[in-house]
Amino acid sequence: MTQDEFAKLLARFCAAATAGDGQAFAACFTEDAVYHDYIYGDHKGREDIAHMMSHLFHRDARDYDWQMFDPVCNGDLGYAWSLSKFTSTVPEYEGNKVVIDGMSRFQLKDGLIADYRESVNGGVAMVQLGVEEPKVCGVLRKWARQLKEQPEVRDYLSD
Numbered sequence: 001m002t003q004d005e006f007a008k009l010l011a012r013f014c015a016a017a018t019a020g021d022g023q024a025f026a027a028c029f030t031e032d033a034v035y036h037d038y039i040y041g042d043h044k045g046r047e048d049i050a051h052m053m054s055h056l057f058h059r060d061a062r063d064y065d066w067q068m069f070d071p072v073c074n075g076d077l078g079y080a081w082s083l084s085k086f087t088s089t090v091p092e093y094e095g096n097k098v099v100i101d102g103m104s105r106f107q108l109k110d111g112l113i114a115d116y117r118e119s120v121n122g123g124v125a126m127v128q129l130g131v132e133e134p135k136v137c138g139v140l141r142k143w144a145r146q147l148k149e150q151p152e153v154r155d156y157l158s159d
Helices: 003-019 022-026 045-057 122-129 133-149 151-158
Strands: 029-037 041-044 061-073 077-088 097-109 112-120
Touching: 003 022, 003 045, 003 061, 003 077, 003 112, 022 045, 029 045, 041 045, 097 122, 122 133, 133 151
Parallel strands: 029 112
Antiparallel strands: 029 041, 061 077, 077 097, 097 112
């Protein structure tokens, strides 16, 4: 994939995410793609990815917007810095506004996303939502465990 093709794919990805169009969002992915989300977990295949976007992201947020900046692509691997914002619709955090920045990693295959991962400071998002400190600490402990359980991280730590 060229740099221009990757930028166009990201534009489609962001437009579909912002619109809550799960089908258009999933069309940016290969049939067997995996989307690793730090809140909603792993989603495999287009149907599951479409459901995540339409029925999880947009269930819990309104005024959703997601943008990618500074994309870099080497053919089968792409990265971009992202900003997203939303207003929570989760009852206990209703109306709280959140902005998140992150780094997104795209494994690419045949012009589509085969695997998506991101690095986001979810603690910053939880503070903006108004999540109580004990719950924030519990979630951060869970994420730390999940990080250490990833095969690549286990391999890295075993050296």
